[in-house]
Amino acid sequence: MKQKLPLLIVLVLGIFFTIQFFVPSRASEVTYQTTLQWWLVMSSFAMVLALGSLINHHALKIKRRKEGWWNSWVTLAGIAVMGGLGILGGPSFRMGWANDAYTRLFLFVQAPMDSAMFAILAFYMASASYRAFRARSREATVLLVSGFVVMLGIIPFGAMLWHRIPDIAEWVMMVPNMASKRGILFGIGLGATATALKIILGIERSWLGGGGK
Template sequence: MARLFPQIICGFFGVVLFVLYFLKAPSAKSLYLTITSDYWQIIFAFALLVGVASFIRVNIKKLSILSESPYVITGLLGLFAMPVMALVWGIKGDSPFMWVFENVQVPLQATVFALLAFFVASASLRGFKARSLPATILLISALIALLSRSDIFGWLGNSALEFSEWIRSYPSMSARRGILIGIGLGSVTTSLRIILGIERTWLGKDR
């Protein structure tokens, strides 16, 4: 029963939403939006709260490890400071909340992301080798893309740039289209399997 009822609810919502997508009646549209907008938003918001609560629980457990405690305290301080600031001064315009977002979160996040440039450089040196025909094609395509976007003074010439654009717009695009269609067909079959109750991995294991 613990697995059957959720499956029935899942199938019911799947069929209803599928049918509602095509209906033009205002009441059908309204129901469609109620589920996709309000239901989804609210359940996801609670899922986020569960995630935050888990984060706090795991970190409080880690507090007893002396070497970890400074980091745990920093993380928790960051987590609690944001809601407190939002509660006291609000979140709009020049509030302290936005100050922390702009001067702490944005630079930290952007710099973590910027580190990837270095790992890409390192990978180019150590891993990007013409070991086989497919690897050579990969390498040449990357070189063409990089070279074409390095041209700032027009020294590559128009035909070279056009060739690089052709590679992207035709052979490269066709493979991406294949992946896209593959994902599309895969999503449709997985969705059908979920609705029909064949795919049940989302239910997890019985504890």
């Protein structure tokens, strides 16, 4: 029963909503609207579950003194401070100072840290492209030349060099690049459809947990 019930729900709802998309009747619309409201409620529960799971994971890490356990304190403190300020400054309590503190912490602490972390990537990419971008073979040379054209096409200097470079760069991106992308996308689309069908029909059961057994 523990396995059969979720499989039955997926089978019935999977088939129903596949058909519902193509049936523009009033009854089908009302069912869809009601289901959307259920999903909204369930999503809120999922958020609570995720928060509980995160706290539990870090609390256990601290308790068992696992490697890097002190970092878990930072995570828990972050959750407590930002969560607390967010609740106090939110629509329920409307404490102005809490909302102000929350916004300041986010904009002046978290945002610069996140941006800095991401910006560091540019240095690694510069170093990596300098070392790896070599015309070692015919294929590598094609990649190199197209990369050059696209890079020059993006910057104003490319148009200064020759006014057609941005157009050529756009052509590279829109024609050969898209041709290969479309092939990949078709593959992904077919794969996703096959996987969805396998899940709806109960052939693929790994989502139930226990490695599909």
